Amino acid sequence: MPKGEKIIPFLNYYLDLFKKAQGKVFATRDWHPINHLSFKEQGGIWPSHCICGTKEAEFTPKLKLPKNVTVISKATDPDKESYSGFDGTELCKKLKKNKVINVFVAGLAIDYCVKNTVIDAINLGFKTFFLKDASQGIDVNPGDVKRSIEMMQNKGAIKVKKQNFF
Template structure:
């Protein structure tokens, strides 16, 4: 069942970091992460049927990434390139034409937004994309950073809150306020 978003050819559905390490059983699991997959799959199909672009971002860290705790970063080792933890959730229905964007690939720089260091904004503008519809993991980290960066880059943004989950449930209200203050629309 979809959330009744009206997609069109000037839209991109951006699925943020639906990777094994961010779902239950992963190195940096977000509670409720795997449960989002069926709803996201329905949105992928709705977007594709309407001619919208589908983009899936992923953390794609080198082995000794600066964000890892042993390097002084805030996170445990997660989403290391070419590992099972970095793979997209096995039930996520990404088609061959899904644009896959890898972020945080340098040893010495982290990136929370799918737009940071990836060239994604320029690519979307070349394709005539005007609105970015955002879902995925985690609401209070990479989803928020991606939605805010999309606004800064001049895109209309619709966040599908029901298809996100936070690391910190107490952060949801603040995230919602920050996003709406930035001009994003938030659909519960």
């Protein structure tokens, strides 16, 4: 994603805060089979990306994920798109098992995976925060990012920036 790396220092800032607060970190990732339906070659809308097991699908080493991070792989079925980290994964089960109440969501892209993850988290009963500066959108259609943020807030997400955190 163009300039996607811009959010890394912000993600690392929050990861450090969560470490201090002994928060649990779950890292969701696209983990697509080579013939995933979202790829242009299969008639989808995205260039092929995040093919499971490849270097490109790994988290960047610049991201300071804690040693005890729980990795959640999603969109692993060739015939199904999953933008939300909750869709077809054990994320909800694992959050409940860890007695999580507050969920803080950040990453790529605001208008797709972040938005869908935030909305699912709200619908599943978590108090949900959207970390704006640690997220970035695509804006395939101009205004998508703005509309996505409004939609998340209308559903009950709390928008947070580094400056007003805690």
